[in-house]
Amino acid sequence: MKRLAGWYGGRSLRSRLAMLTAAAVAVAIALSALACWFIVRDRLYQQVKTNLANAPLSPFGPRNLQNLDWPSSNCGANAAAALTATQATTTKLLGGQQPGGRGFYQWNSQLVAGDGTVCLQFGATKAVTVDPADLDALSYQPNQVSYRDGTYVGGAPALVRVSRYEHVVVLTASPTKEMHDSLQQLALLLGGVAALGVIGAGLTGRLVARSALKPVDQLTNAVEHIARTEEVGTTIPVRGDDELARLSSSFNSMSTALANSRERQTRLIADAGHELRTPLTSLRTNVDLLIRSDDTGRPLPPATRTKLLASMKAQMQELTVLIGDLLQLSRPETSRPEREHTVVALHEIVHRAVERARLRGPGLQFALVVDPWYVHGDGPGLERAVINLLDNAVKYSPPGGTVQLALQDGRLTVRDHGPGIPPDELQYVFDRFWRSPSSRQLPGSGLGLSIVAQAVQEAGGEVSLGPATDGGPGTVATVRLPGQSTAP
Incomplete structure (x- = not known):
């Protein structure tokens, strides 16, 4: 069995499908042929049985059995004594009855006495083997009969009707050899048809498998x-809408997704390299300047050296922020596992972010309207998103300006009073590394709003950026997060 399973498992899918198709058709043909053979056999047997049922129960017609005496040479003294009380007066056997019927439906009768003596019908040449x-049947009621399969003396098959007449048993038999021969020929014919059907099914299954696969x-x-x-x-x-079409569509979707993923990866690497080039070049220039001043023995003035070190520190901080942003964006764009999502008090996150924003914009005013709101998401990611929104507001607010922040019914808005964003640039604000031409001289990596969009989407929310709705200067960032106003 293991060898057969290994042989089957080593076949190609097309071969296995063709084999299974041929096997299924072979089983169907075999069952149909078998059912056909049994139906024909039952019909033939029923016709033979009907023929026997139509044969007379008495082989003597209207004559009285007791008016006939049988020669002892044919029936035996015991049978003659059982059949009649008078002496034998005739040499006729059974009143001259002849066999009846044609083909499958010939029949002939014989008598069996109580001691087992057999008397053949006149002119009959076939004797049926008597079953004890x-x-x-000697105890049968009038007109009561039974049927059995039997044989003639010599082995030829027959269907036998057993009945009682007077004080003897009447066996009426019909030969079934021709019927058995016909059934055998039918079996051979059906077997040949089944074999041809299996071969045809195998070839057809191969063609079907090739087309289907x-x-x-x-x-x-x-x-x-x-x-x-x-x-x-x-x-x-x-083509079509079947399972294979769905598989093809799924493969196309997967292939397209892989292509898009590779394109995003390539673009991210290129953009990251471009953004890293500027601070790294500046750092290398400053380090070279310090090394050259030491090698030449002409130290830089203290004020210049202090300014140079401060610039290097700022560039290192910019690199640190950029690397942190890249690590944040390196996570998959799909939702994080459920186990990392917890109930988060968004209003507490907002208060912590505002405190950090005050340190970065000491001359700015913050107008807050914060109501309790609990969401289900990643706490650190949402806090990073709120901080990035406030950092943008602080960066673009004029000195002494006001940053307005409101959290009401799951809707967080952050507004600054800066120059705003041109309408034709709003569609790019959430792209990675995109920076407005007017703000490229300001510090930043162009990844802040991309991080905001990713964190909000992971929490099941939406984020948008647009001009102030009251007609004044500035930009409004709006975040909508599903949640509730009370702790769960």
């Missing part, structure tokens, strides 16, 4: 092409 159970071949070729060339984004044509 046949003598039980053509999309799978295309899918396999596409996968092998991607594995060989690493050219993600390859798609295959989709």
Whole structure:
């Protein structure tokens, strides 16, 4: 069995499908042929039985059995004594009855006395082998009969009707050899048809498997092409709406997603390299200047050295922020596992973020309207998002300006009174590394709002950025998060 399973498992999918199709058709043909054979056999047996049922119960017609005496040479003294009380007066056997019927439906009768003596019908040449159970018919009621399979003397098969007449048993038999021969020929015919059907089913199954698995071949070729060339984004044509079409559509979606992922990865690496180049170049220039001043023995003036070190520190801080932002964005864009999402008090996060923003903008005013709001999400990620929104507001607010922040019914708004964002640039504000041309001289990596969008989406919310609705200067960032006003 293991060897058979290994042989079957080593076959191709097309071969296995063809084999299963041929096997299913073979079983169906075999069952149909078997059912057909049994139905024909039952019909033939029923016709033979009907023929026997139509044969007379008495082989003597209207004559009285007691008016006939049988020669002892034919029936035996015991049988003659059982059949009649007078002496034998005739040489006729059974009143000259002849066998009846044609073909399958010939029949002939014989008498069996109580001691087992057999008397053949006149002119009959076939004797039926007597079963000892046949003598039980002596207790039958008038017109009561039974049927059994039997044989003639010599072995030919027959169907036998057993009945009682007077004080003897009447066995009426009909030969079934021709019927058995016909059934045997029918079995051979059905077997041949079944064999041809199995061969045809195998060939048809092969063709069907080849046609049905053509999309799978295309899918396999596409996968092998991607594995060989690493050219993600390859798609295959989709036809219909069956399971294979769904598989092809899923593969196309996966291939497109991989291509988009690779494109985003490539763009992220390129943008990160571009952003890292500027601070690294500045750091290298400053370090070279310090080394050259030491090598030449001409130290820099203290004020210049202090300013140079302060610039290097600022550049290191910029690099640290940029690397932190890249690590934050390196997480998958899909939702984080459920176990990392907890109930978060958003109003407490807002208060902590405002305290940090006050340190970064000591000359600014903060107008707060904060109501309790509890959300289900990643606490550190949401806190980083709120801090980034406040950092942008602080960065673009004029000296002495006011930053307005409100949290009401799950809607967080942060507004500054800075120059605002041109309408044609609003569609790019959440792109990674995108920075407005007017703000590229300000510190920042262009990743802050991308982090905000990712954190809010992971919490099931939405974020948008637009001009102030009251017609004044500035920009309003709006965040909507599902939650509730009371702690769960």
